[in-house]
Amino acid sequence: LPPKDCFVAEAQITVRYAETDAMGIVHHMQYVVYFEVGRTEYSHQRGKPYSEFEETGRYLTVTEISVQYRQPARYDQHLRILTWIESLKSRGLTFAYEIRDVETDQLIANGWTKHICVDHDGKVIRIPEEWRAWAN
C-alpha cells in the first residue's frame, strides 16, 4: 500500500485482447507497460507531463524493475493503476505501483521501477529543480 502522506495518481485501463497470451490471461510483460501508463498519468496529475520533460532534452531512463504477480487478469477486465514516488535523489527516483481490479479492489500486481535522469547523449545529470517538485 502507498504511504498515507504521499501523492498517489490513479490511471484506469481496460485489458486489450492483444495483451493476453495463450494461457488466456494478461501476459506478464504487459504490467511493465501498465506501470509506464501509471507514470504518464502521475506526471499529468502533477501538472508536469513527461512529454514536456523529454522536450527539455532530458529522459528518466529505467535502470531496474521489479514486478510481483498476485492474480491473473483477463481480456476486458477493468484495472486501476496506482502510482507514487517512493524515493527521490538528485539524479534519480523510484516509482512504486499497485494494479487492482476496479470492481473488487483485488490486488493483481505490484512493483517498482528505478530511474536515472540522462541527457540526449546518455550522460547522467541532475533532475532539474522545477521537476523535483513532482515528489513533494
Place this chain on the structure above:
Amino acid sequence: LPPKDCFVAEAQITVRYAETDAMGIVHHMQYVVYFEVGRTEYSHQRGKPYSEFEETGRYLTVTEISVQYRQPARYDQHLRILTWIESLKSRGLTFAYEIRDVETDQLIANGWTKHICVDHDGKVIRIPEEWRAWAN
C-alpha cells in the same frame, strides 16, 4: 467517413510510450491493436460485449486487415477510434475504422478488418441471430 445511417462507436486512447518506435512516432503495427480496442468498445456500446461472445464458444477470427496511414501520432497524443460495421453476412462481417486526433480531428489512420465466425475447433459457423443485432 462512416455512412450517415450506421451506428458508430467511439473509443478514446492516449498513446503509450511503449507504442512508439525509434522514428519517434507510433509504430505502424499499433493501429491494428487500436482497431481491436475499437471493436471491443463497439461491442460494449451495442450491449453485447465480445468477451461474452467468446464465452459462448464462438470467435470472430480475423481473416484480412487493411490499414492506411495518414499522419504520424506521438507519445501522449489523445486519439479517438471510430468503429462501425461496413457489411454483415451470415458467417462473417467487416468492421471499418477511423482514428483521429481528439483536439484537431485530423485523420491519423483508417482501415478495415474482415472476420469470420468460428467455433473452438476453428470450424466456420453462422453468427448466432442474437449477435447479428450488432449490425442493425
Place this chain on the structure above:
Amino acid sequence: LPPKDCFVAEAQITVRYAETDAMGIVHHMQYVVYFEVGRTEYSHQRGKPYSEFEETGRYLTVTEISVQYRQPARYDQHLRILTWIESLKSRGLTFAYEIRDVETDQLIANGWTKHICVDHDGKVIRIPEEWRAWAN
C-alpha cells in the same frame, strides 16, 4: 507466390509465447512485425542494411498495409518469412510477403506493405540511386 525472376529473401523465426493471445494462437497484429523482420533481412541480404539507410537521415515510412490470414500459428512454431519487392518508384516501393510453416510449407499469412521515402522532417524525397539497387 513471388515472381520467378525477383530476389526473394528468407528469414526464419520461432513464435514467442508473448506473441500469442487468448485464442491460443499468434495475435494477428504480430504478422505486421514479422513482415518488418522480413524487410530487415531483405536489406541485409542485398548488402544494404536498413539501419544504415536511416543513418543517412532517410526513412521508408509505411503508408499502407494489407494482411491476409490463412492458417493460425502457435507458440514455438517455426516459420519462414519470404520477402520481395513488388514494385519500385522514384519515391516509394511495395514489399510483398509470404509466411509459411518451415516443416510443412503451409501458407500461414501473406500481404504487402507500401512505403514512401521521407527525410527526418517527414518530407517526401526520392530514394537515393545507390539504394534503388535493392530492387534490381
Place this chain on the structure above:
Amino acid sequence: LPPKDCFVAEAQITVRYAETDAMGIVHHMQYVVYFEVGRTEYSHQRGKPYSEFEETGRYLTVTEISVQYRQPARYDQHLRILTWIESLKSRGLTFAYEIRDVETDQLIANGWTKHICVDHDGKVIRIPEEWRAWAN
C-alpha cells in the same frame, strides 16, 4: 555470471524495429520477452520443450520478475541471451538471465524470473519428476 557447474542455454536474437521506442533504443519491457525466449531455448536444449509441458496441462506461471538495465540496445543489434536455473523447489523454480552483445560481449541487461507450477485451474502443484531433470 552463471555459476560454473550449471547448464547454461544460449539463444540469439536480432533486435526488431518494433521493439524500439521513441528514445531510439529497445523499450525496457522487451527484455521480459527476451527472457522468455531464453526459457524456450533452455527447454529445447534440455530436450523438454515447454510447449510439451503445457500439453500435459501444466504451466510454469510467472510470480515475480527482476530486470537490471546496464546498456541500451538498438535496432538490428545482435544479442545473445544466457539462461540458467538458479534454484529449484518442488513446486517452483527461478531462472536467471544475462543478455549480452554478440560482438562485444558487453552486458546489456540481466535479471531473474520466479515461477510456480500450476494446473489448468490455477491450482499450485508439484513439478512432475520427469520435468525436474531440467535442473540437474
